[in-house]
Amino acid sequence: MTEGKTDPGAATPRDPADLLETYFNAERRAEEPPSAAFLSAVLADAAEVAAARAEVAAPVSRPGAGSLWRALPALLGGWRGGAALTACALAGFLIGASGYSGLSTDLGGAAETTASASDGVSGFYDLAALDQ
Amino acid sequence: MMALDGETETSDAALLARYAAGEQAAARALTFRHAPRVLALARRMLGDPAEAEDVAQETLLRMWKIAPEWREEARLSTWLYRVASNLCVDRLRRRREQGIDGAAEIADGAATAQEGLEARDRAGALRAALARLPDRQRAAIVLRHFEERPNPEIAEILGLSVEAVESLLARGRRALAERLSPRRSELGFADD
16 A cells, blocks of 8 residues: 555555555646636635625615605504604694693693593594683 | 645634635635635546536635625535535536536546556546546545545535445445556556
8 A cells, every 4th residue: 555655656556455546646646736717716706706795785884865754654653653643743732822821720620621522532632622 | 725825824714704804815815725625626526627617616606605604613625525526416417418428538548558657647547437436436535535534524525424435435446446457557557
């Protein structure tokens, strides 16, 4: 075995395994290194993949201007939550604008008025009752 | 080749992480470290240098793509050998389907053997004999005798048991010896 490894040209191996090892050695010696063109192509692939990855990663880190408006309904609890919030804001504005003097001094009275209103669903928003 | 990369102490996983972070020097180190072995495997499996370069390039391209997800505990060389050997087996299968006899295209050195006792002729004869082995036997022989991988790693690369690899190696060596023995004198070995 070792005879074949050291000098395949001079050895005359008798064992088939030794003969085979001689051939393996000859083939190992014949191995050629990769060409410069091949290595350049591999490195070009590496640069291309890295550039593509950087390009994909870039937009993710910078959200677009419209995304806040798109996210707003969800932040407010959907369209139902948004509608309720808008109605409350409108009611508050109108109450303030109507100049109802008793509201600030007699909240209990206002609550009673609301409770006795005929329209149970929109009693709180019944501005006509508040005006009486 | 190893010395050229300047990163002999750095692990493959660390280099892959650096490459994934955008460092091209890490790609260079990985290329110098692994491309020669991947290419040598493909050359011996396929026998065609141009096709072998295609396979090696494709294998390394897959490495670049997988770099950000690479797990520290995995062994890169095993993964590369597995990808490359699978690509080679696919190509060999396609050749057979298309009726292309790759083994016939490989120069076996017979024409030049009479000129002298050159190792090149023996290498050529071995390549021709290798090309006539079944794909799995050829892969096992190349990984064991040229890439010097241990049998358990070959089993992992080929997706087989260690016993199956031992069997492949035994049959492959026997087939090679049978094909090469009759040509001993032709290839420069003295007759008994």
